[in-house]
Amino acid sequence: MRSAKDFFRPLAVGAPAPVREVPFRPSRMIHFFDPGNEKMAAKVPSIAPTVDVLLGNLEDAVPADRKEAARAGLVKIARTTDFGDTQLWTRINSLDSPWALDDLLTLGTEVGDRLDVVMVPKVEGAQDIHYVDRLLAQLEAKAGLGRPILVHAILETAAGVANVEEIATASPRMQGMSLGPADLAASRRMKTTRVGGGHPGYLVREDPAPGAEGTPRPTYQQDLWHYTIARMVDACAAGGILPYYGPFGDIKDVTGCEDQFRNAFLLGCVGAWSLHPVQIDIAKRVFSPAPEDVAWARRVIGAMGDGTGAVMIDGKMQDDATYKQCRVVVELADALAA
Numbered sequence: 001m002r003s004a005k006d007f008f009r010p011l012a013v014g015a016p017a018p019v020r021e022v023p024f025r026p027s028r029m030i031h032f033f034d035p036g037n038e039k040m041a042a043k044v045p046s047i048a049p050t051v052d053v054l055l056g057n058l059e060d061a062v063p064a065d066r067k068e069a070a071r072a073g074l075v076k077i078a079r080t081t082d083f084g085d086t087q088l089w090t091r092i093n094s095l096d097s098p099w100a101l102d103d104l105l106t107l108g109t110e111v112g113d114r115l116d117v118v119m120v121p122k123v124e125g126a127q128d129i130h131y132v133d134r135l136l137a138q139l140e141a142k143a144g145l146g147r148p149i150l151v152h153a154i155l156e157t158a159a160g161v162a163n164v165e166e167i168a169t170a171s172p173r174m175q176g177m178s179l180g181p182a183d184l185a186a187s188r189r190m191k192t193t194r195v196g197g198g199h200p201g202y203l204v205r206e207d208p209a210p211g212a213e214g215t216p217r218p219t220y221q222q223d224l225w226h227y228t229i230a231r232m233v234d235a236c237a238a239g240g241i242l243p244y245y246g247p248f249g250d251i252k253d254v255t256g257c258e259d260q261f262r263n264a265f266l267l268g269c270v271g272a273w274s275l276h277p278v279q280i281d282i283a284k285r286v287f288s289p290a291p292e293d294v295a296w297a298r299r300v301i302g303a304m305g306d307g308t309g310a311v312m313i314d315g316k317m318q319d320d321a322t323y324k325q326c327r328v329v330v331e332l333a334d335a336l337a338a
């Protein structure tokens with residue numbers, strides 16, 4: 001029997017002959033919308049062709065008295081919209097809420113054939129993924145679906161971070177994982193009230209220059225999320241699934257957003273959430289390798305022949321390991337261009 005992984009394989013990073021049983025599906029931006037909001041729902045057909053993933057959000061930001069309307073709105077949109085190559089995902093309510101079961105039952109049976117991925121919030125351990133996995137298997141059987149609905153976990157509780165490796169490998173349905181910085185900050189009792197991004201108080205101060213007594217010392221912001229993203233990337237790479245930066249809530253701060261997305265991209269993430277159309281282009285730019293980086297990577301690969309040994313290019317040493325790094329860049333560029 002084919003497993004869920006056969007339907008969605010991450011890039012075979014650095015392997016000499018990458019095996020991809022299905023084409024890589026770009027997911028540079030996971031664009032959130034509220035399916036119960038008629039104005040937003042009306043824009044879905046025009047936004048769909050501009051994004052890699054459209055996600056109908058049923059969880060946080062949808063008020064308790066509009067949960068049913070959001071769910072019903074998503075069913076209607078899924079049935080009536082031509083998404084083309086764009087994936088349709090949903091974020092269900094958390095598993096300890098009164099709505100999660102109905103979210104899964106309704107969406108699985110009514111529009112399971114249109115749904116690519118279910119994003120599960122506040123995942124604390126493998127048991128949460130096992131629960132969703134079994135339920136989806138039953139719903140797929142009932143609806144006679146020919147392909148599995150995949151699962152994406154949000155890493156946004158202290159317990160989730162502690163159990164990140166077991167979450168990544170909890171089911172062959174696992175497609176990926178996103179950082180959820182807002183809930184994670186609350187769960188950890190961090191003292192930031194922002195949604196992602198940096199904080200002006202989390203800084204390092206440069207040592208004073210000799211003789212510069214009394215002059216203010218320059219400060220540099222540190223990255224609040226470095227540790228979690230690095231852990232998540234390792235867990236995802238080891239488990240063969242994809243890592244993502246989550247939301248960046250300060251819509252007007254396009255520079256801060258681009259910086260956060262770029263740091264995540266460099267660390268190994270393949271995409272981020274977009275909460276506003278302005279963030280779609282930022283994610284597209286950041287999560288597509290730059291043409292000059294791709295050209296350099298192709299040059300190294302060309303010079304390295306079978307990928308073993310060492311060569312000097314422009315004074316820089318290249319060897320088997322840099323060959324593999326370059327393949328990561330080129331494979332991503334080729335997959336996005338396909």
Ligand code: GLV
Pocket residue numbers: 060154156179180181182183184195196246247
């Ligand atoms: C996202 O869900 C977050 O909590 O940041």
Ligand code: MG
Pocket residue numbers: 060121156180182183
């Ligand atoms: Mg959250």
